[in-house]
Amino acid sequence: MLKERAFSAPGKALLAGGYLVLDPQYRSYVVALSARMHAVVAETKSSGENWFMVRIVSAQFNCDEWNYRVSHSSKYEISEINGRVNPFAERALEVMVNYCQPDVQKMVDLVIELFSDAGYHSEGDSLIKRNHFRQFRFHNRTITEVPKTGLGSSAGLVVVLTASLLYAFRSEFDATSDLDKSTVHNLAQVAHCQAQGKVGSGFDVAAAVFGSIIYQRFDPKLIENLPTDQPSIYAQSLRHIIDMQWEFTHDNITLPRGIRLMMGDVNSGSETTKLVAKVRAWYESNYPKSLGIYQEINEGNLRFIDGIEKLSTLSQQDPSRYERLLEAVESDSNTKEIPEIAQIEAAVNKIRSNLQVITSESGADVEPPAQTKLLNSCSNLKGVITGVVPGAGGHDAICLLLSDGTDIVKQTSNNDTFSCVAWLDLHQENFGLKEEAPLYYKGLR
Structure with a gap:
């Protein structure tokens, strides 16, 4: 009998490293977020045939559901019996059966219920459902429409x-084992990349598994060379690659004491794959000028990371001075006189100015004018240290770094400049993948 179990993993905000994170030589700074994805897995009555079913349910989004039949003859065959498409679920299942090689005649049918915390999607006209432990927003549209x-x-x-x-x-x-976490990481990287049709940087998967991290990516050849078109050797090659020791950096970090992040949804969103394609085309056609711009961005990234680390050190070694620093930030004193804060502001300004160049030259909305205007307005608010459009940029939620005592909602309410922003109730999450109690999700369908 398969015991019901539940797992969750955090979202992310890439504060430094956008686009450069695709290259293993560059460091990036990734903050995991308190908005988490959840899954509850259990067995259901077996079909008793030479195949088994995996039913994936997302009740929050107009009762979305995908039903996969898994069979095996010379290779594993996976089909969604109603013709519905979910590339991420399908690739995750496909990679897992090829890696684990389950006996389809002995497998029970499975049901996996998915839940996503508020913050991943714009609220729209959603409704909140809650039990004694959790609450989630339920939408009357499918997940692709929100x-x-x-x-x-x-x-x-x-x-x-x-x-x-x-x-x-x-x-x-x-889920607490380092070895099992590494296995999940490697498998999820392969599935996520295959679902996207490209080898991505992987920082988002790494943060979902390991939490807030300094990240340098793995060698993309690990995944690029998988023989996906040769079923006879694919599973063997997959197992070999998954069980290897991957060379990449995922050093855990945390924001300095007294400093938090704030995400602001602008109710739009962007297609990362299209942005990346445009930037890559620009980079190749403008080399070596583009390399110089990337090097400028990298210098800003490293100065940003160093500035954050200096604040963390200061908070531990000289708490009195650190408290005065936070008070100065909240009172809107001249932060340019505070070396650590000035360094972070200058680093982000350097990053953003170069991203704005890429935007104007590539046609990719890495930092579109509307986001530039919004971030510049945010930087004038009391208690705000700096702000970025995280990750690949575009019209995704903006991210601000500010002092704990700063009330952004109060400062921006009834101000037309910020009318497009919905501030999200999120905080840094130090934990990555973790096990949850299935009881937490009862009565939420």
């Missing part, structure tokens, strides 16, 4: 599905 805020919902989805299936196929799975 605008996303850019917090990494697809990466979180693939991670919790991978964890759920790894448990279903290998019941000894332990």
Whole structure:
């Protein structure tokens, strides 16, 4: 009997490293967010045939549902019996069965219920449902019709599905084990990249598994060389790659004490794959000038990371001075006289100015004018240290760094400049993938 289990994984905000994160030589700063994706996995009555079913349900989005039949002859065959398309769910399942090689005649049917915290999608006309432990927003539209805020919902989805299936196929799975987390990470990276039709940077998947991190990506050749068109050797190659020790950086970090982030949804969203394609085309056609711009951005990224680390050190070594620093930020004193804050502001300004050049030259809305205007207005608010359009940019939610005592909602209410922004109730999340109690999700369908 398969015991019901539940898993969750956080969203992300890439504060430094956009576009450069695709190259393993560059460091990036990724903050995991308290908005989490959730999955509850259980067995259902078996069909008793030479196949088994995996039913994936997302009741929050107009009762979305995908039903996959898994069979095996010379290779594993996966088909959605109603012709519905969900590339992330399908690739996660496909990668998992090829890696774990379950016996289809002995497998029970599975049901996996998905939930996503508020913050991943614009609220719109959604309704809140709650029990004693959790609350979620329920929409009257399908998941593809509700605008996303850019917090990494697809990466979180693939991670919790991978964890759920790894448990279903290998019941000894332990979400606290470093080895099992690494296995989930590697499997989810492969599935997520295949679903996107490209080898992405992987920072979003890494944050979903490991939490807030300094990240340098793995060698993309690990995934590029998988023989997906050769079923006879694909599973063997996949197992070999997944079980390898991947060379990449995922050092855990946390924001300095007394400083938090604030995400602001502009109710639009962007297609990251299209932005990346445009920027890559611009980079190749403008080389070596484009390399110089990337190097300028990298200098800003490293100065930003160094500035954050200096604040963390100061908070520990000289708490009195650090408290005065936070008071100065909140009172809107001249922060240019505070070296650590001035360094972070200058670093972000350098990053943003170069991203604005890429925007104007590539046609990709990396930092579109509307976001530039909004961020500049935010920088004039009391308590705000700096702000960025995280990740690949575009019209996803903006991200601000500010002091704990800053009330952004109060400062911006009834101000037309900020009428397009819905401030999200989120905070930094230090934990990545973790196990939850299935009881938390009862009565939420």
